Amino acid sequence: MHAADQRQATVTEIAATSSGPSYLRVTCREGLVVTQHPVGVLDGTPDTADVDRFAARVHRGYAGSDPTLVSTLVHGGQPAPPTLVDAALRQGVRLVSFVQYQGLIDLRGYVAEQTERLRRDPLYPPSLYLPQRYRRLDLTAARTATAGGEETDALTRLVDWTATDGGGLALVLGDFGRGKTFLVHELARMLPERLPHVVPMLVELRHLEKTHGVDELLAAHLAGAGVRRFDRDALRYMVRHGRIVLLFDGFDELALRVTYERAADHLATLLEALQGRAKLVLTSRSQHFRSDQQVRTALAQRLDTAGSREVIELGDFTDAQIEQFLIRTFDGDEARAAERLALIHDIHDLLGLSRKHRMLGFIARLDEARLRHIQAATGSISSADLYRELLDAWLDHETDRARPAGAAPALTTADRREAVTALAVRLWQSTERTVGTRELAATAGSVLTTLDAHGLDSEHAAHQVGSGTLLVRTGDDAFTFVHASVMEFLVAAACEPPLRRADPTVDLLDRRPASPLMADFVARELSVHKRPREIHFVSELPRNPMGKVRKAALAPSA
Template sequence: MNSEALKRAIVRVINHAGFTLGTGFLATREGHILTCWHVVDGVDSLYVQFEGDDRRTAAALSFDLSDSDADVAVLRIPPPAARAPAALAPAWEVGDPLWSYGYQYQEHFASGFPVEGRISGDTRLHEQQLIVVSGTDVQRGLSGAPVLNLRTGKVAALVNAKFDDRGIGFAVPIAAATRHWSTLTDVFAGNSTHLRSATAELFKAMGYQVHLRPEPLVTGGASFLAELATGATRLRTVVACATGFQQTVTGRSDLESAVLTLQATTARERLDRAFLVTLDRIAPEAARVAESAGVVLLTYDELEGRLIDFSAYLRHVVHDYEHFEEFADFGRLPVIEPLRWCDLRRFYIDIGCFDPLDGREHDSARAAFREFVADPGQNLVSFLGDYGTGKTTLCLQLAYELARDHLENPPGSRIPVFVQLRDLDPRTGVRRFVMDALADAGVRITDSTAFDIMLRGGRFVLFLDGFDEVADRLDRRGVLLLFNQISHLTQGHSKVVLTCRTHYFRNENQTFTALMAKTMTPLMQEIHRRDNFRILELRKYDEPRIMDLMSRYSPDYRDHWRWMKETYNLADLARTPILMNIMMNSLSELLSLRPRQGVDSAGLYDLYTKVWLDRDDARSEVTIEERARFTEELAWRMYRDDRLTVPHEELADAVAEFLSGRGSLDQDQLDTNIRTCNFLARNRHGDYQFAHKSFMEFFVAKALVRQIDDWSRPGLWPRAVPYEVSSFVSELLEPSDAARLKQASLDRANNYFLRGLCMDVQMSLGDTVNDEPLIFALAASPDGSLVASGQANGRVGIFTASLDPVAELEGHEEWVRAVAFSPDGRYLASGAWDNHVLVRSLPSFGIVADLLLPDRVNTVCFSADGDSVFCGGYDRVISMWDIERGVRTGEFVGHADTVHHVTLNPADGDLVSCATDRTVRVWPAARPGEAESVEAQDEPIRCLGVSHDGQYIATGSWTGELILWDARRLRPIWRDESHASMINSFAFSPDGQFVSCSDDHTVQVWTTSAGGPVATLVSDDFVMGTAFSPDGRTLFSGGYDCAITSWETTTWTRERSVSLSAPHEHHDSPMGDA
């Protein structure tokens, strides 16, 4: 073989993104590619591209044929047409000329480059036998390339590594892998010995004991006896393996002889079954011959399906989906438990989704899933959405369709396996958890190796539902380990579907960076580079889908929908699947109320739960009020203990305790009361859980509202209240509760969590503490002469740099949440919860623009030229206003919830914003529209800051997590949780240091290097605002202590503190002394 002929057998080994990993070459006509193990180690999605061909072919790594010790890897591709394999021979002599051909590492170039040199000898390195080559430029992308011995015309080795810059390198000799090469040559030659070895390993993995038979039972074949213990008996099976059968039934063919031999062996040795396994495609005539003799004839790929029978399980899945009425009385459980909660056959509506990686909208999430399954480069897809957006029901629908397809066409489809991660004990591990779930469904896989074989081979689609529900119970390290376990399932041809509430991650990069510790392990660094994950964000219902669903419930759906659109907020709530389901199941009650003031989410849950609790049950001895109260107490207990299930015995004890004094109840009555008052259902393990996590969150909120007078009780607040619970509390409380909330939020004896919740609820109720000069925001003028404060009493305080009072400006009627000076010092802007932004000219402080916005304002900043102001707040839009004309000139739309902060990047002029929707967004300020970059945190983002050089962004979360981001790539650099509560603002110094302030009464000082705060400044109360002087020598801070404090930044010592609580004159009159 000459170099030109060999070149046609050479391939570029690439990953899913098209980057070169190394080189390989075709070794057999059957599609075996040889390369080096280190080229493909740890890469899940492999492809090869032949020299001169633009097409790329998916390649599977054959673990059983590869040898990592010898640095030899074998890939399998479909047999290529018109491609001759390389000629192989181990012979070489010192001085033999060599030729090779390879590709540039980590490049997209499809064309390679040749190298020449000589074989100089051999050596041993780390117990590995290697050939030494010289005069050769061994670059990294050349690894795995064939070494053609030009004297013999045969490939003698594979390029392995570069030794030095003098042209010395190493190659793996064919002869060095003798132990492994014999196995390879067996396969290449079609020898049945290897087939027997692989088949025996599969039987072992399925729990069989294997005994090899020395004598062949069939011509050219190899055989063994497999035994499986089933109770007191043993199932004994004879297995023969052979290739190259002539599968026609004319005369006495090899196949017919083999079948008759196995039939006779089975009868003679009194065996239970006989298998004949082959690599060849089986003709119908051959199958009929084997069937008539009672011999199971099948290919190796079909074997595992016969060893483990999934047909009964799949029939159950299909039957349970199509017969929802069987579970109406909570008797028999479906094989996939959540199928009992909704009649999907009648009411499932396909939803749309969005792929944030490629920006594509998909009208059908089911079609997007099918696309994912068909893509060999994708192993995991995450369906994201907020609570009740239909993640679970989508997966149940897909599981049913897969089960139905597999029953109809087993070879062309996958087996669905659906598990709820809420039931996972992280100590068990995800793999064992899935195997146990299959065992519960009647499918027994005795060995994890068998599971891995089937998973890598593409037999399953694993639906892992509710990542957030288990992750909420773990610390950051635990979440990372959990995701690491899931990532290990994404190998070979596996397909994994993960559902999660949106705030955990939005794209493949965020999947890891949002869960990452401050430093990554080498393993996680490798995972971080993978590109086989996909994200699909589920869209809410649009009007046609709502109409379609309503038509399945009522013939009067058009009239009902017309009324819903006329009722404030109801049509918008109907876009969320779970809320739409609640409406349809309590429609008559909803229509009878005819609410005029609109309906919120808590109102819908309240109505629906009352309908449920009011169900007639002749056996029930518990009143509706008692049921509701017990449900609240149980939900609170589960929330307090941070769990989603409760054992039956504990639940029975809780009911008995609650109903003490009511007399004894028999078991049937107890069971009835449990089921009718708790929205709970018993799972197959005997534990009870809420039908949907949002029901538990709703009842926790009701329990909190009921005991509002006890909120200050020690021990009531074990941790920060989740945003979902806080939202329900806000909707359930009455405006008359505002006074108690106000008192609790200002009481410094209460812990951070309680005070934060009270303030959040106050904000949502529209009530503010406007009779105190609490400080919410600070800003320093560009020339360093002035400091401005935004206050709860609706005023803006003006001070000198030494904190002498200058003026107190009126004009707002509510909290002033933001203040900002223009970069040129011409203007001062203030934004408040009276929906106004006031722009004042300096030095007179006269109002030059009064801008009215649709809702409360949280943040303001100026354009680089100072001619425009940007505003953000509760309307979820960042608006741009021309100051001189007082008109809106643009909008930046994209945030899905309240905007908390917007600022200008000094380096490029882009806007950077954050919001309750847990995203950081970057917008080109000159082109209003949609954000160019979006990244997410795992909590609502309260504030952000940008460094003076524009290289860094700092964000602070609802619960006190700080993340420093690379502003150019919008990727996290490090994160820290030193703050014990919500972070309220950031300020960057010109020297690169920055500070964060928090509800935990501290200001923390940071550098851009990881390692924790370099200083901590302690205050008497929540610290809400910070600002550096332009020279960075002074830091100003202020908050709920109603004081502004200045700090010297060299030693971080307090210079002066000025209280605003004393009475002052207003507008531009001088204030009294502090």
């Protein structure tokens, strides 16, 4: 009973009469003060008539002697609409669900609205979701160690993990564009059906002010979701006892201005929720952290006491998944999907980029006629034009992502492009395949002239470049480009200024074997700037098993 929190309470059942319904009369004693109020019980969802009947036939009899008294009407069924709750209170009746009467928060309306919003989400439509490949990581060992081989359905794995008894943490890592947000959206959408006794609370950290504790984050989230009345102690209770599973999406967006040294600091904030049987699912970009060791160190203490734990890393799309995604994108039209897949195969290195879920979405939305011009290499659009469009769209997305309402200034799209271009040139000129956080900071500090205007130093800029551009982390303190063709495109773009100046040589093109994409881009620049001359570059010799290189001349098309 709600009155049980009183030290002395007596409950008397009042039988129904011809003039009124049955109810409970609760008498409470606190010191010298004795209060008495009726508690009505209604089986089912209430309506206006139910409230009016209880107010007229029960409440007013008590209110005649005590005008300040508030009666309680407890109901089953679905949560009452806020308008009815307010109307009842104006008559002196507190209308509450059975869940609320227990001192808990009735979140059924919240869950229904969240599920409907996810069902209609235009950015992550459920019809496009595909089972995601993943591997389980053992955070007590090196990156190469796994708790099992590659598996094929991350969503089912997380649902099964949520259904286990006891609390714990599930950490979902992955490079940008691998579908972490899509995964956690589907988890939130499906849990009410699969586990109806659990409330999935999807907290998208990018949309919240950057506060200092879990309580503040959850309060801000619920307020934004329209939950008008809730008690923080009740919220903590429901989390601690596993009635709410917290789905925190985008840990890397919880603190947008960090350095790689401090990238894991906010984990302690979120892990405050891991008490009792609390369950927490957390997603983050792998490249938000400098190394897996940094994650291991930050989680070690909590993982030892958190009960069930799951750490998985999502994989890229396979060829079969790319095909299936295109079929779903084109509403089941397999012929059209096959044509688009053939175009992707025919355009230099586009298949490599298509393995990222978000990039494949960009590519699937491109105009087919434009792609056919590129495929035929006879139109006014080249592969380089396509790459420029895709990478610009990607960098624009990263810039927008780093600038939610009220956020501090961050790097612009132009800043990000300049930094990654400098990194691409650095890698092209060296024999290294990756750069570390030191190189990220040095490059950001040397090429970006806007850091002071943004209030950034080179360490903060390094983190934004490493975690919010076109780079992925391939090991501990080892960053490289999401695909080799991206680096080659950026290197080719760096050749544009000397081509515009009609320099007799372009040294960058003479450093390493140039891909067909680079040749296409250089030819495009020559054509645009009408430079009727030869540019020499190093090209792989066809059918040469020794992999030797030769000089080749590239002349612009007429």
